[in-house]
Every structure is written in structure tokens, then in C-alpha cells.
Amino acid sequence: MLRVELRPEISNLRSASAPVLALFATSIVGAILFVCLGKDPARGLELFFVEPVSSASALSELALKATPLLLIGVGLCIAFRANVWNIGAEGQFVLGAIGSGGLAMRMPAGAGHWVIVPILLAGALGGMLWAAIVAELRDRFHANEILVSLMLVYVAELLLDYLVYGPWRDPQGYNFPQTITFPPNAAVPRLFDGYRADAGAVLALVAAAAAGLFLFRTYGGFGLQVGGASAAAARFAGFSARASLWTALLASGAAAGLAGGLEACGPVGQLNPYVPAGYGFAAIIVAFVGRLHPVGVVLSSILMSMFYLGGELCQSRLGLPKALTGVFQGLLLLTLLVCDGLVRYRVRWLSPVAAGVPAPSPPVPAGDALPSTAASVASDPEH
């Protein structure tokens, strides 16, 4: 019979190699998938892993797609480390787009380029507002934040639909559900002439650094993580559970809202029903694959962005459906969870005779399913 047992100790090498193994396993499953679809697997994997980094314009697109993933992902790091399950980043992203877009479409064409600052702030505020509803309902009524934040995603998307089909529709837009194209001064400035990558990428990196500083170098960040790892310990130490709930939701909401604003005023340039492209959900994968650490999230957002571009390339070059991206993204996290499980447990085949003999007593589990959280808190010498 099969038996799953705890490993006596958790090896650092195994722990660190889990993401690499997961990526490897995803590639293998991906290659099999390509074969099943009747395509050359080498060519398919090349489109996913080589093409997106092989030219300046490809890199620019890579940065453009990684930006919202990184921003939302670092926000979710803070929330998930606080054990606050904000699953509705997609909704906060949409509210950010609505906030920024609503301001951008009213900007007079003569105003200077500074207007992008209040426009993006409006986006962050929109995301915070949407997350604040979740925080208030959890704080006051103990309503489960997973369900509330998710329901609000559907509400946000319907709100966007209402605006672009109704009051905000471009009167000269041939009845298409879209707002006017925003004036050029309301656009996020581009980094290089001729490439679409914009200042949002820089903002996202700054946000990742700020989140890292907050989590690992401030008292508030420490308290938040203690609360996430053990509510009882936090209560004992006098850390406020309410404060970390609100911090977690407002920070992740602001990040997602800013990402929405950057998307609306960057690559999209208007509001339409296609602004919510699923970045809010993909960023959940980004946060977990990045081990809820800002540095890891930078890497995983680039990887996930490659999957997006790879999916698009497979569509245009091989005639495969774009939905391949979602399959690859899900596979990556699934295999990572398996690898993480195998870091802590080993699966052994026991003969029925041996299975009857009690195994030597393994130690108590070393932590919850997010050992990196507890480990980094425990090993951080600052505290």
C-alpha cells in the first residue's frame, strides 16, 4: 500500500528546488500537450520560453504584461501573509480602471503631463475603496473575505459594463461599448520611444521594494505576519488583528487599483468591457509561485507574463487556442503544490506486511502549508 509520511527534516535544497522542478514538470506536461495537439513540442516550448525574451520589442511586451501581475502580486503577498484571503483583486483592478479612466476622460487636452499623477491616484483609491468594503464586512460582521471579495468581482465587472454601455459611452464610437480614447497627456509615459513598455513597470518594481521593506523591516509588517502565522501569538504580543486586516486589504486593494489604472491609461487607452483580462486571478498564482516574497514575485510575474505571450504566439503562429495560457498557468501552480508537498512528505510503497507494523513516530509538522512565512519570521534577526 502507499503511505505518505512526514520527512524527518525539511531539506533546504529540496525546498529551494521545488519551483524549478515545478517549472520543469510543467514544461514536460506542456510538451505532451503539444504532441497531443499535433504540434512540434520543441517549437511550442520555444514560443513559451525563448521567443518572449528574444528581442527588444518582445521584452517590452513582457514588461507590459508583467507590470499588473507584479503590482497585484506584491499586494497579495501582504494580504496572504496576514492570512487575509483577498481573492477579489480582479474586482479591485476593475475599480482602479474605472477610477483612473473616469478622471482621464474628463482631462482637458491642454493640461500638462502631471495629470497622470492624480489619475493614477484615483485608480489606487478605487481599488482601496472596493477592498475596504471587504474589510468592513469582515471587521464588523465576520463575513468571509474570500466570498465577499469574489462576489464583488462580478459586481465590479457589471459596473464597468454599465458605464461603458451607458453613461460613459463614446457618443462618436459607432455604438461600441467603449469610452472616448483618453487624451495623450493622460497616458502613462513610455520608457523608450517606439516601445509600449511604460513607467508602470518602474512603479511596480518600486512597489515590490516598498512591500519588501514593509514586511521585513518594519514593526507593522512584522506584527501583520505574526497575526497571519498565529492569531493567538499575535493577540498575546498585543498586535491588533483589526489593524492587520485593514492594512492587508487596503494595501492589496491599492496595488490592484493602481494596476487597473495603469492598464486603462497605458496599453488600453480607454475603458471597454475587455479591460478585466484576468490579471487579478493570475496574480494569485504569481504570489504563490513567488513564495509570497516580493523578490520571488518579481521573478514569477515575469514567468507568468511569458506564459501570456507564449499563449498569444501559439495562437498566431501555430493556430492553437489562446486558452493554453490558462492551462499552463494552472499547471505550474498545481505542480508547485505537489513539489511543495513532496518537500515535506515522502510517499513510500509498503508491502502489506510492513504496513501493519507501526512506523517510527515522525516529528510534529513544522508549520502550515506556507512554511516560508513562518520560517522567514522566525529567522529574521531584526526582530
Next chain:
Amino acid sequence: METLALLVAASMNAGTVLALASMGLLINERAGVLNLGAEGMMLIGAVLGFAVDVHTGSDVLAFVAAAAGGAALAAVFGALVVGLDSNQYATGLVISLFGAGLSTFIGIPYTKERLTERPHYEVAGLSHVPFFGNAFFKHHPLVYAVIALAIATGWFFQKSRPGLVVRAVGDSPHSAQALGLPVGAVRLAAVVAGGALAGIAGAYVSVAYTPLWVEGMVAGRGWIALALTTFAAWRPGRVLLGAYLFGGVTMIQLRLQAGGIQLPSQLLAMLPYLSTIVVLAAISRNSTRMRVSMPASLGKPFHPRA
């Protein structure tokens, strides 16, 4: 009066989707497993059910395939959370995301397909009774099946020994293990059964409720079903009642849209989601009562200590 009858019928129809999925989740949660993957399992069920129906023309085969698909995805979920002790939240979410991606992928050839003429169901002898005929006796067989399922589930958890075992596992896995109960196997079985029901619920959407396949067509019903178990305090009868109520909200919303009411359709379409939030907040308010009715080890990982 007949309009009201049709509204009741439509509410039961819409509620059946939620009741099927929610009953599966109730079984999971009674065993202590919180399944955030239901939305993905429903989508897989929906696409497989539709595809099988397109190829075979058989509704029965469609539901069987959907149940198998939902159960298979649930088995992956179960292997991870029960076998390898993964975080139930994270794993469930991945299953939902993966199910959404995979169902879109599988469903691409089927977006333009239509099913053959849908059968009409009538309970012989009763379908012509005024009001009651239209309200209660012209439904898809699954509408009645889910009522039977609710009764059976209630009996199972309250009166039967295996039901007691499942509840023991969900309330205190360590005590259950000390009694010699196979905690892991019970949880895995509950997860797979729940996944099969989620798959059937998904197929009910794509085969019976709105017979077509559209990407993401489950539209959050998996999440509403999850809220329903809380709303129902983990009691099958209340799950059924809650599902019909939510079905009613959806139907009233659609009626208002069709009735040319002056509110924009998008704002009306928010109603089911908003009412879920409101109900959830109202129910969760009394945290003591929540704690009493909730399976005590819900969402907590368990690994046997030898």
C-alpha cells in the same frame, strides 16, 4: 396566477444548480474540507457534459461524464489537500483557475454547437393541475432528484452510522483517528463525491438550464454555492431552501429586465451577487452561532500521527 407559477418553476430550476453544487460542498465541509475549487469543477462538468451531449445526444451520458470530470478534478484536489496536506485555500483556488482554463480550452470546438431539441418533462396526471402543474410538475428529473438528495443527505448525516463517521472526521479528526476511523480515506471520499455533484451541477447549466457552451458560463455559481453552505448552517434542508431563494432572486432580476423596468440591466444583474454578500454578512454576524454549527475542523489540515 400562472405567471407566479412560472416564476416558482423558474426559481426551482435556477435553484437546482446551486442546490446540487452546494450539497456536494456540504458533504466536503462536513468532512472538514473547504473546497474552493467548486467553480472549476462545475466548469469542467459543464463543458464535458455539453461535449458528450453534442456527440452522443444522450443527456444521461452527459451527466455521467460531467460527474466523472468533476470527480477527477476533485481527486486531484483531494490528493493534494488530504494526501500531501497542501493549504486548502490555495489548492482550491488553483483548481478553480485550472478548471476555468482547461474548460475554455476543451470547449473551443463547442462554442458554436447547439444541442438537439430539448425534451419537455411532465409528471403524468399532475402537470395539468392549475398553478401546481406549471409550478411543480413540469421539471427536469434532476429538480426532483436534488430534493431526494437533500432528504437522503439529511438522513445520512443525522441517522446513519457512516454519516456519523464523516461528521466525526470533520469535527475532530484526531479523535476520529484514535477511534480507528480512516480519516484520510473518509475525507478523500467526501471530496470526490462533492466533486461529482459539482460536475453534475455544471452540466445542469450547460445541458438543461441554458443548453449551450460559453466560456466561464457557470458565472460564479460555484462561489454562491459555497456561501450557501454557510447560509444554511450546514443543514441539507436549508441548503435546498436557500438555493431556491437565490434562484428566485435571479429570476426576479431577469423578469424585471424583461419587463422593461427603468433600471439598466447590468445593475439588476448585480442582484444575486449583492444579495449573497448581504445574506453572508447577516448570517456571519452572530459568531457564536456560527461556531456551533460549523464543522469544527473545517479548512484545517490533518495529518495522522503514527
